[in-house]
Each structure stands twice: as structure tokens, then as C-alpha cells.
Amino acid sequence: MEQLPFDLHEVKEANPIANETTSPPKDAVDPGLEQLVTELIGHVADKWTMLVLEVLEDNGCQRFTQIARHIPEISQKMLTQTLRRMEREGLLTRTVHPVVPPHVDYELTDLGKSLGAAFCGVWLWAEANMTRIESARRKFDAGLQAAKG
Known part of the structure; x- marks a missing residue:
């Protein structure tokens, strides 16, 4: 099983929303659930899945070429x-359609x-x-520039 780049339990403890509910102790977390979350993060929390989700949410049912037009890159x-991955995950x-040429x-x-x-929460x-993020980036970039010369 791939390791997350963070400790899921620490995130739950630091998250005020998670603190509003009762989180089980670290040793009580279902290993199957932890594995599923790790797999899902790897499979669906990527750039392309997010863009396809957005295209289908905004435009409804689409053909392959229509989706490709919305995501030209x-x-x-x-x-x-x-x-295929999204279909496998049930998303x-x-x-x-049995016509010539095939219509999917x-x-x-x-x-x-x-x-x-759920990902709307990230947007919000x-x-x-x-x-704050832009300020932190400017500060970091300025520090890099100062270190270079």
C-alpha cells in the first residue's frame, strides 16, 4: 500500500471540522478504509479527473470528443x-450506442x-x-531570489 505524504490521523486532529465529530482513536481506524482512501486519493485526486468531473458536471452527458474539446491540453x-479509471471507480x-460509427x-x-x-470544499x-496563499508564495519567491544573489 502506498504511503500518504501526511498522517491521515494528524490531519483529522488538526482539522476543526473533523474535531466537531468524534474521530476514532488511531488504532481503531479500519485498515480497509484507510487503504481505500489512499487508493482513491491516488486515483481521483489528480488534475485530469478533476477537469473531467467539472466538464461533465457543467455540461451533462458528453461524448469523448466533446470532453476533449473542453480540455484541449x-x-x-x-x-x-x-x-476508464473513473468508470471503474463508479464515478x-x-x-x-450500437450505431456506425460507434457513439459513446x-x-x-x-x-x-x-x-x-466534495471537491467544491477545496475550491471554497x-x-x-x-x-494568504499568494502572500506566502511572494514571500517564498523573494527569499529564493535573495538567496540567489
């Missing part, structure tokens, strides 16, 4: 891999929509902290 291979449905539609499932809603956090 994604390669056909990466879009194919992303859509979208792939419907093949992709649409978010309720599970995919709920993941999109970024919006609320944008000024």
Missing part, C-alpha cells in the same frame, strides 16, 4: 485512461456528482485563503 491516451457511466456517451453517476461536491478553501 489532455492527450487522447490520457483522456481514455482517465475515463461515471459509459454508454455505447459519458455521464456522471450520483457517486461522481458527490465527489465533485482556496477562495477563502487566496490572499
Whole structure:
């Protein structure tokens, strides 16, 4: 199992929202759940999945070429891999219509929509902290420039 770049339990302890609910002690966390979370972070918390989620949420059912038009920087291979992974995780449905040439539609499932809603929290956090993040970046970059010369 891949290791997370952070301790999930420490994040729960430091998160005021998590503190509002009762978190089980570290040794009581279900190892199966911990493995699932680790896998999901690796599979769905990537740039392409987030962009596909957004395209399908904003535009509804889409064909492969329509999705590709909305995300011009994604390669056909990466879009194919992303859509397959999302289908495997239950985030979208792939419907093949028996016509020539083949017509394939992709649409978010309720599970995919709920993941999109969960990631809205990151968007809201970024919006609320944008000024602080930009300030920290400027300070860091200035420190790098000062160190160089």
C-alpha cells in the first residue's frame, strides 16, 4: 500500500471540522478504509479527473470528443485512461450506442456528482485563503531570489 505524504490521523486532529465529530482513536481506524482512501486519493485526486468531473458536471452527458474539446491540453491516451479509471471507480457511466460509427456517451453517476461536491470544499478553501496563499508564495519567491544573489 502506498504511503500518504501526511498522517491521515494528524490531519483529522488538526482539522476543526473533523474535531466537531468524534474521530476514532488511531488504532481503531479500519485498515480497509484507510487503504481505500489512499487508493482513491491516488486515483481521483489528480488534475485530469478533476477537469473531467467539472466538464461533465457543467455540461451533462458528453461524448469523448466533446470532453476533449473542453480540455484541449489532455492527450487522447490520457483522456481514455482517465475515463476508464473513473468508470471503474463508479464515478461515471459509459454508454455505447450500437450505431456506425460507434457513439459513446459519458455521464456522471450520483457517486461522481458527490465527489465533485466534495471537491467544491477545496475550491471554497482556496477562495477563502487566496490572499494568504499568494502572500506566502511572494514571500517564498523573494527569499529564493535573495538567496540567489
